[in-house]
Amino acid sequence: MSKKKKVTYISLAAVVVIILLAIPKINFSESPENVSNFNPNAKVLVNAHIVKPEVLGNNVITSGTVLANEEVDLKSEIAGKITQIAFKEGSRVKEGDLLVKTNDSELQAQLKREQFKFELLKDKEYRQKKLLEREAISQEEYDDALNQLNVSHAEVDLIKAQIEKTEIRAPFDGIIGLKSVSEGSFINSSIVIASLQNINPIKIDFSIPERYAGSVKIGDKINFKVVGEDEKNIATVYAIEPRIDPVTRTLKIRALYSNPKGKILPGSFADVELVLDKIENALMVPTQAVVPELKGQKVYLYKSGKVVSQKIETGIRTDIKVQATAGLQPNDTLITSGILQVRDGIPVKITEFN
Numbered sequence: 070m071s072k073k074k075k076v077t078y079i080s081l082a083a084v085v086v087i088i089l090l091a092i093p094k095i096n097f098s099e100s101p102e103n104v105s106n107f108n109p110n111a112k113v114l115v116n117a118h119i120v121k122p123e124v125l126g127n128n129v130i131t132s133g134t135v136l137a138n139e140e141v142d143l144k145s146e147i148a149g150k151i152t153q154i155a156f157k158e159g160s161r162v163k164e165g166d167l168l169v170k171t172n173d174s175e176l177q178a179q180l181k182r183e184q185f186k187f188e189l190l191k192d193k194e195y196r197q198k199k200l201l202e203r204e205a206i207s208q209e210e211y212d213d214a215l216n217q218l219n220v221s222h223a224e225v226d227l228i229k230a231q232i233e234k235t236e237i238r239a240p241f242d243g244i245i246g247l248k249s250v251s252e253g254s255f256i257n258s259s260i261v262i263a264s265l266q267n268i269n270p271i272k273i274d275f276s277i278p279e280r281y282a283g284s285v286k287i288g289d290k291i292n293f294k295v296v297g298e299d300e301k302n303i304a305t306v307y308a309i310e311p312r313i314d315p316v317t318r319t320l321k322i323r324a325l326y327s328n329p330k331g332k333i334l335p336g337s338f339a340d341v342e343l344v345l346d347k348i349e350n351a352l353m354v355p356t357q358a359v360v361p362e363l364k365g366q367k368v369y370l371y372k373s374g375k376v377v378s379q380k381i382e383t384g385i386r387t388d389i390k391v392q393a394t395a396g397l398q399p400n401d402t403l404i405t406s407g408i409l410q411v412r413d414g415i416p417v418k419i420t421e422f423n
Contacts, residue, residue: 112418116406117371118355119422120397125351127284127385129343133275135295137335138325139241139267145171146234148257151250158247162239162265169237169262176235180228187221194218243267244331266335271328273304275341276319284345285309291324292342295333302326302333306343352397353390355423358405359383368393369411371402371419376411 149171156168197214200206239245246264250256273293277285289306304326313320322343326333359381360367370377381396397403404411405423 112374112416113407113410114420115371115404115411115417116421116423117419118358118403118405120352120354120393120399120401120403122350122399123353125348125353125385125392127345127348129277129281129345131275131277131341131343133273133293133339133341135333135335135337135339136272136274137243137266137268138270138272139243139265140335141240141265143168143237143245143262143265144258144260145169145237145256145262146258147171147231149173149235149255151252151254151256154248154250154252156245156248156263158263159244161244162242164239164241166239167236168239168245171235171256173232173235176228176232180225180232183221183224183228187218187225190214190218190221237262239265241265241267268331268333268335269328270325271333271335273324273326273339273341274321275324275339275343276314276317276321277343279313279318279320281343281345282313282320285320285322285343290344292344293324293326293339295337295339298332348385348392351385352393352399353387354381354383354393354397354403355405356386356389356391358403358408359391360408368397369404369408371404371417374416374418376404376413376415376417378413 151169152172153170154168155166155170156162162168194211194214194217197206197211201208201211243265244267246266248263250260250262256262273291275291285306287306287309291304291306292301293304294301304324306322306324308323310321354368358368360369362380365380366383367378367380370379379396379401382394384392384394386392402419404417407417411417
């Protein structure tokens with residue numbers, strides 16, 4: 070190849086390189102067609118919601134446990150051999166009914182002996198008193214006879230009390246459970262003979278978050294349902310724990326249900342709905358309209374065709390709405406869509422109200 074041709078090829082290559090380097094710097098967006106399509110005043114299309122006062126059912130959903138109204142594990146106060154089991158498993162018993170009897174033959178013998186002694190001392194005290202009235206004996210001799218009589222009377226009472234401990238009686242009306250012992254078994258104070266439950270009425274224990282502590286009061290109603298039952302039951306709050314649990318930050322509450330048919334059993338899991346006072350003029354905001362911030366929450370309002378941000382305070386939440394307790398007024402127009410595209414002062418156009 071001649072020297073002249075080499076120079077020509079090099080020149081052409083240089084021109085191509087220059088053209089390639091210049092292409093990225095060409096601003097095609099400034100073509101007449103593109104400039105005509107750019108509109109700095111274009112409005113963002115959004116949906117909106119008119120804030121209206123509404124009735125808010127202030128209900129708290131939680132879980133609870135069913136308890137017997139009264140419950141006790143039957144145990145003997147003293148050790149001994151069972152001589153009688155006077156109850157039938159699963160039966161109803163009345164307060165004071167004899168349930169279990171342990172051997173008291175030795176105590177009965179001691180009681181009989183002490184009663185004979187008491188009668189002798191009683192006669193002796195009577196004779197000494199007559200002698201004292203005739204001044205035939207001293208006051209000291211009579212006091213000694215009276216003291217012996219009183220000691221014997223106390224011994225009789227003591228043995229009777231020990232005999233009572235050999236009898237286990239029902240402390241309240243209820244249904245007795247399954248026995249764990251038989252006649253002839255030797256028991257002591259650590260052995261559970263059976264359990265006794267009073268299930269009419271029953272109690273429902275549950276807890277609510279501490280933010281509701283000031284809203285619940287004695288007499289409030291709860292709806293509850295247990296596993297296997299489709300029917301909702303209504304119970305009444307009758308006791309509230311006077312402190313917040315520092316670990317769970319919850320308040321413990323107890324309600325009472327009559328349970329006349331005895332269908333609901335202690336130990337059952339319960340779905341509980343606590344019915345608090347209704348809020349008549351609550352301002353509810355769709356949850357998708359609330360924007361979380363570092364120091365709280367805000368929403369975007371539509372005012373005179375533009376966006377205005379507004380800080381709010383929130384209260385009770387439902388599945389789709391949250392209560393605005395501060396920051397909003399009735400009839401405010403709330404932007405509910407395009408939240409990521411809007412900011413203070415930009416023009417917007419509402420396409421739909423929801």
